[in-house]
Amino acid sequence: MTDTQSGLLSSQHDWSSAAARKRVKRRYAADRRLQFYGIGAIALSILLLGVLFSSLMFTGYVAFYTTKVALEVPFAADQFDKDKLGDANYRGIAKTAFLTYFPEVTSRAEQRNLVKIMSSGAPYIIRDFVVANPDRIGSTVTIQVPVSDPFDQLYKGVIPRYIDALGQDRIALFEKLQRRNVIKIEGGKAFAATDIFVNPAEIPDGDITKADLHGMVREGFAAYYPKQTSRAYQEILAEDASTQVLRAKIEAEPGIVGKTVTLMLPLAPAYDELARTGASKIVNPRFGDKAEFVWFDKLISAGAISTPFTWELFTNADSRYPELAGLAGALSGSFFALLVCFLLSFPIGIATAVYLEEFAPKNKWTDLVEVNINNLAAVPSVVFGLLGLALFINTFGLPRSAPLVGGMVLALMTLPTIIVATRAALKGVPPSIREAALGVGASKHQVMLHHVIPLSLPGILTGTIIGLAQALGETAPLLLIGMNAFIPSIENMGLTQPAMALPTQIFSWADSPERGFVSRTSAAIMVLLGFLVIMNILAVYLRRKFERKW
Amino acid sequence: MNTKTLVLSAAAVAFGSIAAAGVASAREIKIVGSSTVFPYTQAVAEEFAKKGGTAPTVESTGTGGGMKIFCQGVGEQHPDITGASRAMKKSEQELCTKNGVTEVTEVLLGYDGLSVANSRKGKKFSVSKEQLYNALAAKVPVDGKLVANPNKKWSDIDKSLPDTAILVYGPPPTSGTRDAFVELVFHESCEKAKDGYWAELKKDKDAFKKGLKSDCTAMRTDGPFIEAGENDNLIVQRLDADANAVGIFGYSFLFENQDKLQALQIGGVEPSMETIASGEYGISRPLFIYIKNAHRSVIKGMDDFIKEYVSNAAMGEGGYLSERGLVVLPKEELEKTQKAALDGKKMEATN
Numbered sequence: 001m002t003d004t005q006s007g008l009l010s011s012q013h014d015w016s017s018a019a020a021r022k023r024v025k026r027r028y029a030a031d032r033r034l035q036f037y038g039i040g041a042i043a044l045s046i047l048l049l050g051v052l053f054s055s056l057m058f059t060g061y062v063a064f065y066t067t068k069v070a071l072e073v074p075f076a077a078d079q080f081d082k083d084k085l086g087d088a089n090y091r092g093i094a095k096t097a098f099l100t101y102f103p104e105v106t107s108r109a110e111q112r113n114l115v116k117i118m119s120s121g122a123p124y125i126i127r128d129f130v131v132a133n134p135d136r137i138g139s140t141v142t143i144q145v146p147v148s149d150p151f152d153q154l155y156k157g158v159i160p161r162y163i164d165a166l167g168q169d170r171i172a173l174f175e176k177l178q179r180r181n182v183i184k185i186e187g188g189k190a191f192a193a194t195d196i197f198v199n200p201a202e203i204p205d206g207d208i209t210k211a212d213l214h215g216m217v218r219e220g221f222a223a224y225y226p227k228q229t230s231r232a233y234q235e236i237l238a239e240d241a242s243t244q245v246l247r248a249k250i251e252a253e254p255g256i257v258g259k260t261v262t263l264m265l266p267l268a269p270a271y272d273e274l275a276r277t278g279a280s281k282i283v284n285p286r287f288g289d290k291a292e293f294v295w296f297d298k299l300i301s302a303g304a305i306s307t308p309f310t311w312e313l314f315t316n317a318d319s320r321y322p323e324l325a326g327l328a329g330a331l332s333g334s335f336f337a338l339l340v341c342f343l344l345s346f347p348i349g350i351a352t353a354v355y356l357e358e359f360a361p362k363n364k365w366t367d368l369v370e371v372n373i374n375n376l377a378a379v380p381s382v383v384f385g386l387l388g389l390a391l392f393i394n395t396f397g398l399p400r401s402a403p404l405v406g407g408m409v410l411a412l413m414t415l416p417t418i419i420v421a422t423r424a425a426l427k428g429v430p431p432s433i434r435e436a437a438l439g440v441g442a443s444k445h446q447v448m449l450h451h452v453i454p455l456s457l458p459g460i461l462t463g464t465i466i467g468l469a470q471a472l473g474e475t476a477p478l479l480l481i482g483m484n485a486f487i488p489s490i491e492n493m494g495l496t497q498p499a500m501a502l503p504t505q506i507f508s509w510a511d512s513p514e515r516g517f518v519s520r521t522s523a524a525i526m527v528l529l530g531f532l533v534i535m536n537i538l539a540v541y542l543r544r545k546f547e548r549k550w
Numbered sequence: 551m552n553t554k555t556l557v558l559s560a561a562a563v564a565f566g567s568i569a570a571a572g573v574a575s576a577r578e579i580k581i582v583g584s585s586t587v588f589p590y591t592q593a594v595a596e597e598f599a600k601k602g603g604t605a606p607t608v609e610s611t612g613t614g615g616g617m618k619i620f621c622q623g624v625g626e627q628h629p630d631i632t633g634a635s636r637a638m639k640k641s642e643q644e645l646c647t648k649n650g651v652t653e654v655t656e657v658l659l660g661y662d663g664l665s666v667a668n669s670r671k672g673k674k675f676s677v678s679k680e681q682l683y684n685a686l687a688a689k690v691p692v693d694g695k696l697v698a699n700p701n702k703k704w705s706d707i708d709k710s711l712p713d714t715a716i717l718v719y720g721p722p723p724t725s726g727t728r729d730a731f732v733e734l735v736f737h738e739s740c741e742k743a744k745d746g747y748w749a750e751l752k753k754d755k756d757a758f759k760k761g762l763k764s765d766c767t768a769m770r771t772d773g774p775f776i777e778a779g780e781n782d783n784l785i786v787q788r789l790d791a792d793a794n795a796v797g798i799f800g801y802s803f804l805f806e807n808q809d810k811l812q813a814l815q816i817g818g819v820e821p822s823m824e825t826i827a828s829g830e831y832g833i834s835r836p837l838f839i840y841i842k843n844a845h846r847s848v849i850k851g852m853d854d855f856i857k858e859y860v861s862n863a864a865m866g867e868g869g870y871l872s873e874r875g876l877v878v879l880p881k882e883e884l885e886k887t888q889k890a891a892l893d894g895k896k897m898e899a900t901n
Contacts, residue, residue, distance in 0.1 A: 086602065112868075120870065121600075124600050159809050160809055163670070163808075163809045164670065167670055167671070167672065167673065167674045167812060168670075168671050168672070168793075169672070169673040169674065169712075170674070230675065230710050230711070230712065231710065232673075232674075232675070284808065284809050285808040285809075286805075286806065286808055286809065319596055320589060320592045320593045320596050320874065321596075397627060399627075400580075400607075400609075401607055401609065482609050484609065484610065485607045485608060485609040486588070486591075486592045486595065486607075486608040486609070486610075487605055487607060487608075488592070488595055488596035488599045488600075488605050489599045489604075489605035491605070492604075492605075498578070498607040508610075510781060510783060511585075511780070511781050511782070511783065512589070512783075513589075513782065513783070513800070513802040513803045513805070513806045513807075513875065514806055515806055515807070518783065
């Protein structure tokens with residue numbers, strides 16, 4: 001050993017040789033590479049987060065304002081029964097108020113379509129207003145009610161008024177004709193110049209009425225598409241009108257039978273429009289017809305449409321109608337579940353940690369307990385959900401969908417986090433504190449309760465808040481115990497009343513077909529992230545504020 | 551008799567005596583079942599709550615899951631209504647009977663179409679059920695023998711179909727939509743085959759039944775068919791991004807996204823409310839709710855809720871359920887359904 005060591009340090013090594021310099025250079029390069037990997041990794045995660053947040057905000061921000069229409073509602077005193085304010089004909093009241101914008105629409109069928117612009121929740125909004133403000137009966141009040149989802153999305157520019165009538169493959173087929181200069185426009189109509197062979201074999205007994213004129217037209221037109229196996233190009237011609245043209249031609253000049261003639265064949269309406277205007281648009285099928293746009297534009301030009309902030313997102317219960325759906329039920333469900341979770345996991349977690357850290361003897365049993373706590377932290381949350389379903393609901397008979405059960409399940413998940421954090425915090429209190437307290441005659445529980453636990457509380461709280469933040473975002477166990485139930489009312493909220501939670505609400509909205517729920521989902525995710533950020537900032541703040549350096 | 555039945559019947563008796571005493575339960579109406587029926591039940595529940603009833607709890611558990619919970623017994627802890635995107639199976643009815651749930655009313659709500667659609671940027675074409683089967687089944691008959699699906703492009707199946715790779719996004723096996731698709735497209739193609747492997751096999755009824763289950767049910771797993779999860783909105787987004795991809799999902803998703811998607815015609819028929827209701831469009835299925843009659847007199851507001859569900863304002867032509875995408879029943883059938891639901895007509899044994 002000594003030999004080699006002295007050998008290494010001896011003058012055999014030339015530290016300034018080219019080889020040595022190269023080695024040094026390589027080492028520095030490796031250092032820089034390591035740094036670069038770190039920066040790269042951070043940049044990548046920031047980029048991914050940025051993409052996530054910006055896509056969320058891009059789709060979600062529209063949910064934070066709602067397209068509303070102002071209704072001038074005259075509350076005539078004779079429409080209401082003082083004792084039963086909720087029972088008046090609010091549907092009729094809302095309809096009449098809305099129709100005052102459209103005195104020219106008188107047919108019942110049209111009125112029925114027209115009222116669909118207004119959200120179906122409008123009568124209930126008016127009812128709630130009257131019940132809350134009975135003194136306004138007798139006066140005319142302006143009430144803002146949301147428009148229905150398609151119009152909300154239309155006004156926000158999420159869905160278009162018109163869409164292309166033809167798919168791109170059809171347009172490509174048509175452009176082939178245009179390139180070959182086949183399409184002519186005469187007198188405001190488009191035609192395709194087509195060579196048609198008037199086949200005498202297809203005209204039995206020379207009787208045109210029996211002739212297969214359709215076949216001749218098709219055959220002639222097919223010559224433009226020799227390689228197409230699909231028959232989609234047949235849609236281009238207005239076939240019935242085209243056969244009329246052929247028939248008229250044969251009737252006018254019987255001599256062309258057996259010859260080929262070039263005819264100007266009319267096009268189907270969508271292609272006709274495409275040829276003349278360069279684009280063929282139809283009303284978005286989500287809307288009935290153009291009249292609805294005219295009505296909606298009238299509302300806009302009358303100044304009746306406004307886009308206030310969506311407070312309803314926080315005050316309304318869940319709904320099937322995106323423009324009415326809110327998070328109030330989910331927020332209260334999450335609140336109650338977290339409350340139960342905190343009340344269970346905080347004391348149990350601290351008690352466990354204090355015993356294990358301060359009192360437990362070191363033996364096989366405590367080792368086993370410790371290993372199991374760590375295992376518990378790694379158990380997938382869905383397993384806790386199954387446990388909750390089997391034990392709390394099926395065996396103990398606790399109600400399904402209730403925040404009480406949700407909180408109990410989440411507490412199981414949060415416990416390991418709190419225990420581990422508490423033990424770390426307890427370890428962080430220097431032994432001198434314990435010894436000093438014992439030295440002046442404090443008993444063991446006095447040492448713990450008067451000194452060690454208060455000193456380690458910031459660490460414990462940080463761990464608890466982080467655990468609760470995890471629980472807030474947990475979905476799988478809540479789905480299993482039924483906390484994804486649809487509850488359209490927020491009247492009964494409590495520990496044992498069925499409720500949604502924030503993540504399950506997101507899950508449910510994400511699965512709804514209505515377009516308005518796409519932005520509502522992103523908005524709900526933003527709200528959930530907002531709560532998570534607040535909780536995490538609180539945890540950091542508590543740690544900074546109360547942290548003690550020894 | 552085992553103890554479980556004893557306990558259950560005791561519970562049933564106890565529950566019944568509460569009912570007899572005229573003490574209405576304080577619990578709200580509980581509804582479970584199919585995710586396809588879920589949005590419709592939601593809409594009724596919301597309307598019911600707005601009109602002053604106690605808001606029912608509606609939970610989406612899937613058809614099979616809902617049946618399992620529903621048939622668990624009679625009593626306050628068991629749900630009152632379950633939704634289903636297919637009729638109750640015999641085994642499920644037996645489970646119900648075993649647990650004392652004997653009085654069940656079946657209510658046919660209407661129909662739901664499955665749409666096969668692609669992006670408006672892609673090619674619009676028409677396929678037959680048999681062509682869909684040939685594109686998507688794990689095994690297809692070639693020259694009288696079943697082989698692993700060799701079709702890579704649509705044009706491999708039929709020259710008139712586009713010359714693009716088969717790429718279809720669809721629901722996973724756990725989904726009722728998938729069950730319906732397999733039954734309505736695969737099984738029907740196999741059953742209706744006029745020649746080839748399936749027509750030969752059909753001569754032996756038992757073997758055919760077995761073959762149908764083992765060889766005419768699996769979707770291919772070699773790439774062209776991709777399971778896209780339960781969330782139909784994800785499939786819609788995928789299609790928007792890839793013009794050559796085709797998706798399978800509920801009609802209501804097509805209805806809402808018609809500015810982005812176009813339906814493939816099935817056997818030349820475009821899906822629409824009219825073609826689905828008339829049965830002209832080939833891939834549609836009936837939707838049901840099942841009502842536990844023993845709960846009707848006990849759970850507060852249950853009769854009113856059912857009344858709301860089957861009312862013309864909800865289930866009828868132009869009702870609010872049709873606005874959500876339900877394909878409503880023809881008038882005569884609707885009246886029959888309404889009467890059955892209101893009278894609590896006991897359903898007959900299925901087989």
